[in-house]
Amino acid sequence: MSKVLVIPDVHLKTWIFDKAVKIIEENEFDNIVLLGDLVDDWDQELNIKLYKETLDKVYDFVTRYPETLLCLGNHDVSYLWEAFETGYSVYARNTVVDGINKIMYAMPADNVGFIHKIDNVLFSHAGLTERFLITNFGYGENLGIEYILRQINQMGMDKLWNDHSPIWARPQNSQMRMYPPDMLQIVGHTPVKGVVQEGNLVSTDNFSTYRDGTPIGDEKFIWVDTEKMEIIILE
Numbered sequence: 001m002s003k004v005l006v007i008p009d010v011h012l013k014t015w016i017f018d019k020a021v022k023i024i025e026e027n028e029f030d031n032i033v034l035l036g037d038l039v040d041d042w043d044q045e046l047n048i049k050l051y052k053e054t055l056d057k058v059y060d061f062v063t064r065y066p067e068t069l070l071c072l073g074n075h076d077v078s079y080l081w082e083a084f085e086t087g088y089s090v091y092a093r094n095t096v097v098d099g100i101n102k103i104m105y106a107m108p109a110d111n112v113g114f115i116h117k118i119d120n121v122l123f124s125h126a127g128l129t130e131r132f133l134i135t136n137f138g139y140g141e142n143l144g145i146e147y148i149l150r151q152i153n154q155m156g157m158d159k160l161w162n163d164h165s166p167i168w169a170r171p172q173n174s175q176m177r178m179y180p181p182d183m184l185q186i187v188g189h190t191p192v193k194g195v196v197q198e199g200n201l202v203s204t205d206n207f208s209t210y211r212d213g214t215p216i217g218d219e220k221f222i223w224v225d226t227e228k229m230e231i232i233i234l235e
Helices: 015-026 048-064 074-080 093-106 130-137 145-152
Strands: 003-007 031-034 069-071 115-118 121-124 184-191 196-198 201-205 222-225 230-233
Touching: 003 015, 003 121, 015 048, 031 115, 048 093, 069 115, 069 121, 074 093, 115 145, 130 145, 201 222
Parallel strands: 003 031, 031 069, 121 184, 184 201
Antiparallel strands: 003 222, 115 121, 196 201, 222 230
């Protein structure tokens, strides 16, 4: 069994890491996965100090726990790719680019990507959909999931900046099918009131807030048994 702690969308909430450290110190985990969207939040475009504090917090965390895997999210790469979207701060751009690059350089190269596989579980910001697979790989016959993931992790904006990609998909709100059908997928990106599993899809973005700062979700972490494909909610 591989016991994996999941840290969903951060969106400038530095206290998430304080809470995660406490959980890690009280338990034993084989891996830790960050699901991305480290930056941007409601009406924080001018709060450059908070952007820097958050990225410094992430850097301290990944250097303290070098087994951590990072799944880049749409808000993270929007700065690296200069792709404007909701919440993007032109004022914080240099801070974000410098901060994310510092984090990535501090981590083993294979620990940073858009999608990671541990045993029978895929981790990504938004999920690997069948339509994305077909668009980029045909039906994937004989390619193997490891090959497909390696190719995805080398993709750029031209392939990934669309509604069906592992940084943008919202299968919770549509009829999107996930790929492969026999693997569990752990995703963030779409706010939920509590961690919810629908078939082989587990949605974990339960730390996001409404515009007035009120929490949308219950702010609970999960860990994943990646061999049995089971999730455990930490109370």
